[in-house]
Amino acid sequence: MGSVGAKEVPVLLTPDGKRIDGRHLDDLREIKIVAGALHQADGSAYVEWGANKVMAAVYGPREVHPRHLQQNNKAIVQCKYNMAAFSVDERKRPGLDRRSQEISKVIAEAFESVIFVEEYPRTSIDVYIEVLQANAGTRCAGVVAASVALADAGIPMVDLLPSVAVGKVAGQIVLDLKKEEDNFGEADMPMALVPQSGRLVLLQMEGHMTADELGRSLDLGVKGCRAIYEKMKQALRDRYETGAGPAAGVAQ
Amino acid sequence: MVRVIPLSGRYIPKPSDVVVGTVTDVQTTFWLLDIGAPRWAPLHMTGTPWKMDVGETGQYLHVGDTVVVQIENLDATGRIGVTMLGDGLGKVDGGTVITLSPAKVPRLIGRSGSMIQMLTQKTDCRIAVGQNGRIWVDGTSDGIERVREAIRLIEEEGQRPGLTERIAGYLGSTQGTSGPLAPTPGPARPPFEPPGPIEPGDDEDDAGPGPF
Numbered sequence: 531m532g533s534v535g536a537k538e539v540p541v542l543l544t545p546d547g548k549r550i551d552g553r554h555l556d557d558l559r560e561i562k563i564v565a566g567a568l569h570q571a572d573g574s575a576y577v578e579w580g581a582n583k584v585m586a587a588v589y590g591p592r593e594v595h596p597r598h599l600q601q602n603n604k605a606i607v608q609c610k611y612n613m614a615a616f617s618v619d620e621r622k623r624p625g626l627d628r629r630s631q632e633i634s635k636v637i638a639e640a641f642e643s644v645i646f647v648e649e650y651p652r653t654s655i656d657v658y659i660e661v662l663q664a665n666a667g668t669r670c671a672g673v674v675a676a677s678v679a680l681a682d683a684g685i686p687m688v689d690l691l692p693s694v695a696v697g698k699v700a701g702q703i704v705l706d707l708k709k710e711e712d713n714f715g716e717a718d719m720p721m722a723l724v725p726q727s728g729r730l731v732l733l734q735m736e737g738h739m740t741a742d743e744l745g746r747s748l749d750l751g752v753k754g755c756r757a758i759y760e761k762m763k764q765a766l767r768d769r770y771e772t773g774a775g776p777a778a779g780v781a782q
Numbered sequence: 783m784v785r786v787i788p789l790s791g792r793y794i795p796k797p798s799d800v801v802v803g804t805v806t807d808v809q810t811t812f813w814l815l816d817i818g819a820p821r822w823a824p825l826h827m828t829g830t831p832w833k834m835d836v837g838e839t840g841q842y843l844h845v846g847d848t849v850v851v852q853i854e855n856l857d858a859t860g861r862i863g864v865t866m867l868g869d870g871l872g873k874v875d876g877g878t879v880i881t882l883s884p885a886k887v888p889r890l891i892g893r894s895g896s897m898i899q900m901l902t903q904k905t906d907c908r909i910a911v912g913q914n915g916r917i918w919v920d921g922t923s924d925g926i927e928r929v930r931e932a933i934r935l936i937e938e939e940g941q942r943p944g945l946t947e948r949i950a951g952y953l954g955s956t957q958g959t960s961g962p963l964a965p966t967p968g969p970a971r972p973p974f975e976p977p978g979p980i981e982p983g984d985d986e987d988d989a990g991p992g993p994f
Contacts, residue, residue: 572792651859
């Protein structure tokens, strides 16, 4: 049932089970995480995930503007996910669109469920996610970057929030789709996991899957999240074990 | 119950901390101060050495002014009460504010104040250290720059041993960098004195709006 309409549908899966970039079905792309990549923000992180490049900055807890948004018993979490005009092949019209508003909302809600918001009443924790280069899975890369940035900002959380997309490509359940697989595949399901409790705090899906496939996708996604979780912890260790100086290898 | 002790991040106020803040808003009976904490801290007019009536707050502190205050109380809703009554507290004029991670402030002060004493002496600057990581510095522009550089060193290398020696080395080595042709420093500045109470109309600028 593959997607039709495009001129050339690339070969997404070879007969011996290799994907378009040579990965196996359950392989992640290469992930590089740098904690504390920015100087001015309270916390920050930079993530390179395959061809995705995402920067996240966290400010707060700080005063809420406009005032009427403030909650007298907890902090609010505000998130802005934005794609740079140059992040995709065809120039993207800059600014808010329906897609970025939706992603900002689901990410903010995911973080609100892991941050100890009750500790900072009447304040706002602001998360900015800038996608510099996109190649499918940017919201997951954004969640990972934002999560490390929140930890770097010293904001108390239940846990870090690893995130990954699972999907169905050429009839197979695969982990961490790249652009061609996302465009020509049958389904795409981003998720974010709280590793300590096994709770999913972000789950979306586009496309079609059977109930059995959904179950297998969830298992595969959880496995992927746990692998990413280790990389996130390592990024934070790298920043703080070598002394709380600026992250190594990042120009200040 | 889970508790998290962050290694970095915003300043979390503690009672009796002395902090350096910036006036961000003037109300009829209080000012709001940005002290780098999660929330702005109200400084009520009764917490100052000045006698004033309601509505006269604008004659004493303007938006953008720098003040040295002490955390007095914290309540469960996160409100931060500060006072300007006490030794070393008050408004500071001139100078500049340098920021440092709040976690590094103990390094800047040094054991029983050794580091900050050395900085003050070797740069001939007046320095007020806030526990919130904001440091007010006044002196010659050369002196301020050297304090700024020293604070940068503390920020980056604060966790390595022998910090005081390295800062002493830095301050010693740069003392003569401008060479013999450098203009002789002006009359020695008075050491930092706690700014005493000031009267409204003390300086001519008071008539106009704040400096910002």
